Amino acid sequence: MGKQRPVGEITRGTTNPNRLRRVDRYILNQPTLKRPTPLVVDLGFGANPTTTLELLDRVLGVNPNAQVLGIEIDPERIARAKPFEKDNLHFELGGFEIPIPAILQTHEVNLVRAMNVLRQYDESEVLSAWKLMQQRLSPDGIIVEGTCDEIGRLAAWVTLDRQRVISLTLSFRLLGLVKPSKVAERLPKVLIHKNTSGNRIFDFLNHLDNAWANHSPLAVFSPKQRFAASATELIAKGWPVTKEPKRWQLGELTVDWDAVKP
Numbered sequence: 001m002g003k004q005r006p007v008g009e010i011t012r013g014t015t016n017p018n019r020l021r022r023v024d025r026y027i028l029n030q031p032t033l034k035r036p037t038p039l040v041v042d043l044g045f046g047a048n049p050t051t052t053l054e055l056l057d058r059v060l061g062v063n064p065n066a067q068v069l070g071i072e073i074d075p076e077r078i079a080r081a082k083p084f085e086k087d088n089l090h091f092e093l094g095g096f097e098i099p100i101p102a103i104l105q106t107h108e109v110n111l112v113r114a115m116n117v118l119r120q121y122d123e124s125e126v127l128s129a130w131k132l133m134q135q136r137l138s139p140d141g142i143i144v145e146g147t148c149d150e151i152g153r154l155a156a157w158v159t160l161d162r163q164r165v166i167s168l169t170l171s172f173r174l175l176g177l178v179k180p181s182k183v184a185e186r187l188p189k190v191l192i193h194k195n196t197s198g199n200r201i202f203d204f205l206n207h208l209d210n211a212w213a214n215h216s217p218l219a220v221f222s223p224k225q226r227f228a229a230s231a232t233e234l235i236a237k238g239w240p241v242t243k244e245p246k247r248w249q250l251g252e253l254t255v256d257w258d259a260v261k262p
C-alpha cells in the first residue's frame with residue numbers, strides 16, 4: 001500500500017535558533033519524558049532543523065534514552081534535515097497524521113511539539129488537526145501546540161492529552177514587560193481571534209493586566225515579584241491558575257483550559 005498524502009499544507013518556514021527555549025523548558029518537566037525510551041515529535045520544524053536539534057539536546061539532558069523525530073510537510077525541508085540524522089534523531093516527511101518511520105515502529109509518541117504551525121492555518125482547521133495528532137499519543141502522551149514571537153520572548157501554548165485540552169500557558173520575558181495582554185498577538189490559533197469582549201480569554205487577559213498594574217510598586221524590587229503577585233491575585237479572584245511560584249518567577253503561568261476556552 002502506498003503512503004498516504006501528508007495531512008496539512010506547506011507554510012512559511014520561519015524559524016530562529018533558541019526561539020523555542022520557553023516551551024522546551026516546559027516540555028522538560030513533563031512526566032511522560034520519564035518513560036524508559038520516550039519519543040518526542042517536533043512537528044513542522046521549518047526551513048532548517050535547528051530547533052529540533054536544540055530539542056534533542058535538551059530532552060537528552062532529562063532522559064538520555066529519548067528519541068526525537070522531526071516531521072515536515074515540505075520535502076525540501078526534510079531533505080535539508082536528513083544529513084543531521086543520528087541514532088536518536090530522525091526526520092520524516094509527513095503532516096498531522098504523524099507518520100512513524102520503520103526504525104521507530106516500536107515506539108509510541110509521548111510528546112508532540114507543534115510550535116508556530118497552526119498559526120498559518122484557518123481557525124476552522126484546528127480541531128481536526130488536534131484530533132489527528134491526539135490519536136497518535138501514548139496513554140500519558142501530550143501535545144504542546146502554540147505560538148511565539150520571532151526571538152522567543154513571548155509565547156503561548158495549549159497542552160492536550162489524548163482526550164482533551166488541559167491548559168493554556170503564557171510565557172513572558174518580564175524585563176520591560178509593559179502589559180501582559182501583549183501576548184494576545186501570540187495566542188494559539190484557537191484563541192487568537194477570540195480576544196474580544198464576551199470571550200473568556202479576553203476577561204482573563206484583562207484581569208492579568210489589572211493585576212500587573214495593581215502590583216506595579218513591586219517593580220522596584222523585581223518584575224519577578226510583580227508577576228508572582230499578579231498570579232496570586234488571579235487565584236484570589238477565582239481563576240484556576242496552577243499554583244507554581246517557581247514558574248511565576250520565570251514569567252510563566254498556566255490556567256485550566258475550561259476557564260479560557262472559546
Ligand SMILES: C[S@@+](CC[C@H](N)C(=O)[O-])C[C@H]1O[C@@H](n2cnc3c(N)ncnc32)[C@H](O)[C@@H]1O
Nearest residue numbers: 008011013014015044045046073095096115116
Ligand atoms: C513557521 S514554521 C515553524 C518552525 C518551528 N517550529 C518554529 O517554531 O520555529 C512552520 C512549519 O510547519 C510546517 N508545516 C505546516 N503544516 C504542517 C503539517 N501539517 N505537518 C508538518 N509540518 C507542517 C511548514 O511547512 C513550516 O515549515
